[in-house]
Amino acid sequence: xxxxxxxxxxxxxxxxxxxxxxxxxxxxxxxxxxxxxxxxxxxxxxxxxxxxxxxxxxxxxxxxxxxxxxxxxxxxxxxxxxxxxxxxxxxxxxxxxxxxxxxxxxxxxxxxxxxxxxxxxxxxxxxxxxxxxxxxxxxxxxxxxxxxxxxxxxxxxxxxxxxxxxxxxxxxxxxxxxxxxxxxxxxxxxxxxxxxxxxxxxxxxxxxxxxxxxxxxxxxxxxxxxxxxxxxxxxxxxxxxxxxxxxxxxxxxxxxxxxxxxxxxxxxxxxxxxxxxxxxxxxxxxxxxxxxxxxxxxxxxxxxxxxxxxxxxxxxxxxxxxxxxxxxxxxxxxxxxxxxxxxxxxxxxxxxxxxxxxxxxxxxxxxxxxxxxxxxxxxxxxxxxxxxxxxxxxxxxxxxxxxxxxxxxxxxxxxxxxxxxxxxxxxxxxxxxxxxxxxxxxxxxxxxxxxxxxxxxxxxxxxxxxxxxxxxxxxxxxxxxxxxxxxxxxxxxxxxxxxxxxxxxxxxxxxxxxxxxxxxxxxxxxxxxxxxxxxxxxxxxxxxxxxxxxxxxxxxxxxxxxxxxxxxxxxxxxxxxxxxxxxxxxxxxxxxxxxxxxxxxxxxxxxxxxxxxxxxxxxxxxxxxxxxxxxxxxxxxx
RNA sequence: GCCAGCGUAGCUCAGCAGGCAGAGCAACUGAUUUGUAAUCAGUGGGUCGGGGGUUCGAUUCCCUUCGCUGGCUCCA
Numbered sequence: 236x237x238x239x240x241x242x243x244x245x246x247x248x249x250x251x252x253x254x255x256x257x258x259x260x261x262x263x264x265x266x267x268x269x270x271x272x273x274x275x276x277x278x279x280x281x282x283x284x285x286x287x288x289x290x291x292x293x294x295x296x297x298x299x300x301x302x303x304x305x306x307x308x309x310x311x312x313x314x315x316x317x318x319x320x321x322x323x324x325x326x327x328x329x330x331x332x333x334x335x336x337x338x339x340x341x342x343x344x345x346x347x348x349x350x351x352x353x354x355x356x357x358x359x360x361x362x363x364x365x366x367x368x369x370x371x372x373x374x375x376x377x378x379x380x381x382x383x384x385x386x387x388x389x390x391x392x393x394x395x396x397x398x399x400x401x402x403x404x405x406x407x408x409x410x411x412x413x414x415x416x417x418x419x420x421x422x423x424x425x426x427x428x429x430x431x432x433x434x435x436x437x438x439x440x441x442x443x444x445x446x447x448x449x450x451x452x453x454x455x456x457x458x459x460x461x462x463x464x465x466x467x468x469x470x471x472x473x474x475x476x477x478x479x480x481x482x483x484x485x486x487x488x489x490x491x492x493x494x495x496x497x498x499x500x501x502x503x504x505x506x507x508x509x510x511x512x513x514x515x516x517x518x519x520x521x522x523x524x525x526x527x528x529x530x531x532x533x534x535x536x537x538x539x540x541x542x543x544x545x546x547x548x549x550x551x552x553x554x555x556x557x558x559x560x561x562x563x564x565x566x567x568x569x570x571x572x573x574x575x576x577x578x579x580x581x582x583x584x585x586x587x588x589x590x591x592x593x594x595x596x597x598x599x600x601x602x603x604x605x606x607x608x609x610x611x612x613x614x615x616x617x618x619x620x621x622x623x624x625x626x627x628x629x630x631x632x633x634x635x636x637x638x639x640x641x642x643x644x645x646x647x648x649x650x651x652x653x654x655x656x657x658x659x660x661x662x663x664x665x666x667x668x669x670x671x672x673x674x675x676x677x678x679x680x681x682x683x684x685x686x687x688x689x690x691x692x693x694x695x696x697x698x699x700x701x702x703x704x705x706x707x708x709x710x711x712x713x714x715x716x717x718x719x720x721x722x723x724x725x726x727x728x729x730x731x732x733x734x735x736x737x738x739x740x741x742x743x744x745x746x747x748x749x750x751x752x753x754x755x756x757x758x759x760x761x762x763x764x765x766x767x768x769x770x771x772x773x774x775x776x777x778x779x780x781x782x783x784x785x786x787x788x789x790x791x792x793x794x795x796x797x798x799x800x801x802x803x804x805x806x807x808x809x810x811x812x813x814x815x816x817x818x819x820x821x822x823x824x825x826x827x828x829x830x831x832x833x834x835x836x837x838x839x840x841x842x843x844x845x846x847x848x849x850x851x852x853x854x855x856x857x858x859x860x861x862x863x864x865x866x867x868x869x870x871x872x873x
Numbered sequence: 874g875c876c877a878g879c880g881u882a883g884c885u886c887a888g889c890a891g892g893c894a895g896a897g898c899a900a901c902u903g904a905u906u907u908g909u910a911a912u913c914a915g916u917g918g919g920u921c922g923g924g925g926g927u928u929c930g931a932u933u934c935c936c937u938u939c940g941c942u943g944g945c946u947c948c949a
Contacts, residue, residue: 438877438878440875442945442946446945495941601948601949604947606874606945607874607945607948754949814911814912817910824910830909844908852909
């Protein structure tokens with residue numbers, strides 16, 4: 236008797252069908268599913284598989300469409316395989332390594348006699364288009380471990396051999412399309428023809444397995460989407476994002492410059508930029524004082540001996556700058572913690588005064604490798620909104636939760652979404668395992684009690700303790716670490732910090748290093764992109780600009796300027812003998828929130844006509860009404 | 874630091890099979906007294922990132938160095 240199985244798909248009645256030769260595609264066809272041509276894969280009892288996967292027992296099925304999150308992932312991965320085939324064909328001798336799908340696209344790392352360059356991409360794209368045109372099926376195949384190794388050896392693919400040697404599975408899954416076979420878990424599209432919209436974007440160097448001791452490979456990046464329209468939309472988005480780039484806006488808005496002759500990673504803030512950061516710094520000081528922090532200020536140079544004591548010399552030296560004064564060696568501070576600990580240890584502390592929260596807008600210098608510098612976001616001198624909290628171990632969790640509250644409040648004001656990441660003990664570190672475990676647990680417990688989603692990064696903590704990082708995204712969707720909360724049992728130990736407990740005995744306090752914005756420079760960079768340069772009124776370096784229509788209006792304009800400045804509003808003027816539209820255009824490009832027009836009409840009535848940055852005009856108001864409006868809006872941080 | 878690409882006027886960029894270095898915007902001067910995203914006319918401005926080499930001659934080719942960009946790595 237022939238075997239039958241029952242298959243079903245959510246939302247429609249189950250169907251009984253002959254098991255012989257049944258696969259995903261046939262099953263979905265039997266269930267008369269719509270949009271068959273848009274299917275990329277299938278879920279069989281929740282497990283994602285190729286459409287060609289065999290079905291030999293009753294199962295619940297779910298199609299995976301090519302434009303779904305999972306479908307796109309498969310599409311991009313398949314595109315990577317097609318690229319690998321094209322490259323191997325066009326550049327004989329190329330060894331393939333790995334080629335995953337990534338956000339919006341894919342990459343593949345190759346080892347070739349020379350690095351690939353942008354000029355090579357059109358040729359590769361052309362060949363890929365041909366492979367897609369041929370509509371070659373992706374064929375899955377499982378072979379024994381040893382056979383897989385033999386196969387890739389014979390193909391001259393040492394990287395694949397290395398990968399397989401590390402796999403413990405008996406059977407190795409391979410995928411083949413045309414004459415290219417790759418080690419791959421899958422799933423893949425049914426055939427290359429489903430790749431409708433892709434583009435190779437750029438090349439880059441990348442180390443084999445991300446380790447700089449390994450060979451430098453040549454990576455080619457591409458993007459791929461379900462259809463041409465989505466691809467074009469994505470490319471257009473990228474274009475828009477580039478216009479938001481803080482390095483471009485920084486110049487246009489006259490915020491800052493970074494110059495060769497000054498030094499890489501060293502920022503010069505122009506008046507507008509300096510104003511912007513000062514507004515943020517003053518805001519921060521207020522917010523910290525509100526939450527029980529005390530101000531502290533440490534020196535820029537501290538004796539090298541002290542950096543040895545703290546462990547920075549052993550673990551962080553390559554990022555530090557040293558100098559010598561009267562035969563004494565000094566280190567320029569890369570972190571602010573030392574002075575804060577010394578304030579703590581300047582007298583005997585009682586448990587009654589804990590927690591101590593020391594806050595400093597501390598400027599630090601770090602020797603970042605030249606290749607990583609990036610506008611304001613990665614620099615060599617920056618100012619942190621840094622605090623160190625010394626508390627009893629029992630207070631640790633509440634303190635961490637207070638900080639998480641603080642982060643939430645501040646990010647809400649700026650309108651940022653963020654992700655949390657917890658990093659654990661790195662190889663190069665100080666302190667005992669027990670302390671590391673305690674500290675790591677404190678961090679995880681705090682976040683979990685808050686029901687906040689988080690991701691764990693194994694071995695990525697600071698050398699003195701585990702940490703929670705708050706990641707913000709820039710215009711190009713790159714994530715940047717801003718706030719960070721780091722636990723530390725090691726430094727209090729090294730500096731022999733103590734407090735007297737209720738029992739009259741000395742105890743060791745725990746320490747938290749934390750920043751909310753992180754680096755003011757980096758935060759500003761992300762902020763510029765976040766607002767596309769159109770800062771809300773409370774942050775705008777110039778909040779209002781006054782325009783005259785003719786020279787007759789200048790005295791009235793000067794009076795108005797005085798009124799505004801007197802009221803604490805950051806106001807400017809454009810009294811030049813130019814047409815109004817010309818002045819409006821300039822102010823508009825500088826993204827100034829309020830444009831205040833004073834002409835003969837306004838002089839007669841003693842009023843002001845206001846144009847807002849979004850193009851709206853307000854009815855004429857008295858100078859006092861304008862002042863009140865701007866002050867209100869500014870106070871509400873809009 | 875590593876791989877690749879790129880450095881031309883204040884900015885954005887053109888030029889260069891090796892033969893006197895260009896545009897637009899900005900700046901400056903003059904005219905215009907102007908009502909919500911560019912008034913007109915004129916003028917000045919470059920050791921073609923720095924150093925070295927090849928050449929009769931280098932912005933152009935080669936080497937080197939500094940810097941920038943995209944990644945890798947690292948991190949606020």
